[in-house]
Amino acid sequence: MAIIEVEDLTKTFGSHIAVDHLNFKIEQGEVFGLLGPNGAGKTTTVRMLAGLISPSKGTAIVKGYNLDKDSLKVRQTVGILTENPSLYEKLTALENMDFFAEAYGLSDPNEKQNRIQELLEFFELWTRRDDKVATFSKGMKQKLAIARALVHKPPIIFLDEPTSGLDPESSKEVRDLIAKLSQHEKSTVLLCTHHLEDAEKLCNKVMIINKGRSVVVGTPDELRDRINGTPAVEVTLKKLTSSVVEAAKKARNVTQVTVDESSCKLLVTLDDVSSGTPEIVKRIVEAGGLVLSVVVVRPSLEEAYLKLIKEEQR
Numbered sequence: 670m671a672i673i674e675v676e677d678l679t680k681t682f683g684s685h686i687a688v689d690h691l692n693f694k695i696e697q698g699e700v701f702g703l704l705g706p707n708g709a710g711k712t713t714t715v716r717m718l719a720g721l722i723s724p725s726k727g728t729a730i731v732k733g734y735n736l737d738k739d740s741l742k743v744r745q746t747v748g749i750l751t752e753n754p755s756l757y758e759k760l761t762a763l764e765n766m767d768f769f770a771e772a773y774g775l776s777d778p779n780e781k782q783n784r785i786q787e788l789l790e791f792f793e794l795w796t797r798r799d800d801k802v803a804t805f806s807k808g809m810k811q812k813l814a815i816a817r818a819l820v821h822k823p824p825i826i827f828l829d830e831p832t833s834g835l836d837p838e839s840s841k842e843v844r845d846l847i848a849k850l851s852q853h854e855k856s857t858v859l860l861c862t863h864h865l866e867d868a869e870k871l872c873n874k875v876m877i878i879n880k881g882r883s884v885v886v887g888t889p890d891e892l893r894d895r896i897n898g899t900p901a902v903e904v905t906l907k908k909l910t911s912s913v914v915e916a917a918k919k920a921r922n923v924t925q926v927t928v929d930e931s932s933c934k935l936l937v938t939l940d941d942v943s944s945g946t947p948e949i950v951k952r953i954v955e956a957g958g959l960v961l962s963v964v965v966v967r968p969s970l971e972e973a974y975l976k977l978i979k980e981e982q983r
C-alpha cells in the first residue's frame with residue numbers, strides 16, 4: 670500500500686482554485702518530485718499534505734492517517750521544510766533545534782543532544798551553534814531549517830525548494846542527503862523543485878502540475894518518452910568525409926543522418942539505439958572514420974517539462 674494516497678485534493682482561496690482535484694500515490698522510500706511553474710500549486714499541496722492547512726475538498730491518507738480526522742498525527746509523522754521557513758531569530762541555532770526537538774516529543778536528553786549534534790555537524794553549523802539565528806546568512810538559515818525538519822527522524826519528509834539559496838557545494842550535500850534518506854533509511858521524500866536536473870537525478874517519479882491540475886505523472890524516463898524525443902547517436906570524428914557519412918546512412922534502421930561540419934559531428938537518428946549503435950560505429954570505422962566519441966542523445970527531463978507545459982497551455 671502507498672504511504673501517501675491523495676484523493677481529489679482541492680484548495681480554493683476565495684474564487685481562485687489553487688489545487689484542483691489532484692490524485693496521486695507515493696510509495697514508501699520513493700523520492701517524488703512535484704514540478705510546475707510559479708503559482709502551480711506545489712506549496713499549497715505540500716502544506717495540505719503536512720496538515721498545516723485543510724483541504725477545501727478531497728483528502729489524503731498519510732501513513733494511514735486521514736488528513737481531516739487525524740491532522741495532528743499527520744503533523745507528527747512528517748518533517749517539513751517550508752518555502753519561507755520561520756526560525757526564531759533571537760534564539761541560537763542550538764536553542765532553535767532544541768525547541769523543535771521538544772515540540773516533536775524527543776524527551777530523552779541524550780538522544781536529543783546526539784540527534785541535534787549529528788544534524789548540526791552534517792550541515793556544518795555545529796561551530797556556530799551558540800550564535801543567534803539573526804546573524805546567520807541565508808544559506809545557513811536554510812540548512813538549519815532542513816536540519817530542524819529532520820530532527821524527529823520523520824518517515825515522510827516534505828522539502829519545498831530545499832536547495833534555494835545554497836551554494837553549489839551545499840546543494841550537492843543536500844542532494845546526497847535526500848538520496849541517502851530514501852535509499853538507506855527508506856524515508857519517503859516529496860520534493861518541490863525548479864531544478865529539473867536535480868529532479869532527474871533524484872526522483873523515482875515526478876508529477877508536473879499547472880494551474881493546480883496534474884499535467885502528467887511518471888518516471889523521468891516515461892516523461893522523456895512522452896515527448897517523442899527520437900533517440901539519436903552523436904558521433905564525433907577527427908575528420909568528416911563523404912564516405913563516412915554514406916557508411917552511417919547504410920546501417921540498419923537508420924532514419925536520418927545530420928551532418929555538423931563545423932564540429933565534425935554526425936547525428937544519426939535510428940529506431941533502436943541500443944541495438945543499432947555498434948553497427949553504425951563499425952561501418953564508420955570500416956570507412957576510415959576516426960571516431961573520437963559516441964554519445965546517445967536523449968531529451969532531458971527539462972526538455973520534456975518545457976514541451977509538456979507548453980502543450981498544456983495551448
Ligand SMILES: Nc1ncnc2c1ncn2[C@@H]1O[C@H](COP(=O)(O)OP(=O)(O)OP(=O)(O)O)[C@@H](O)[C@H]1O
Nearest residue numbers: 682686687705706707708709710711712713714752
Ligand atoms: N494563503 C493564500 N491566499 C490566497 N491565495 C493563495 C494563498 N496561498 C497560495 N495562494 C495562491 O495559490 C496559487 C498556488 O500557489 P503556490 O504557492 O501553491 O504555488 P507554487 O507552485 O508553490 O509556486 P512557486 O513555484 O512560485 O513556489 C497561487 O495563485 C497563489 O497566489
Ligand SMILES: [Mg+2]
Nearest residue numbers: 711712713752
Ligand atoms: Mg511554492
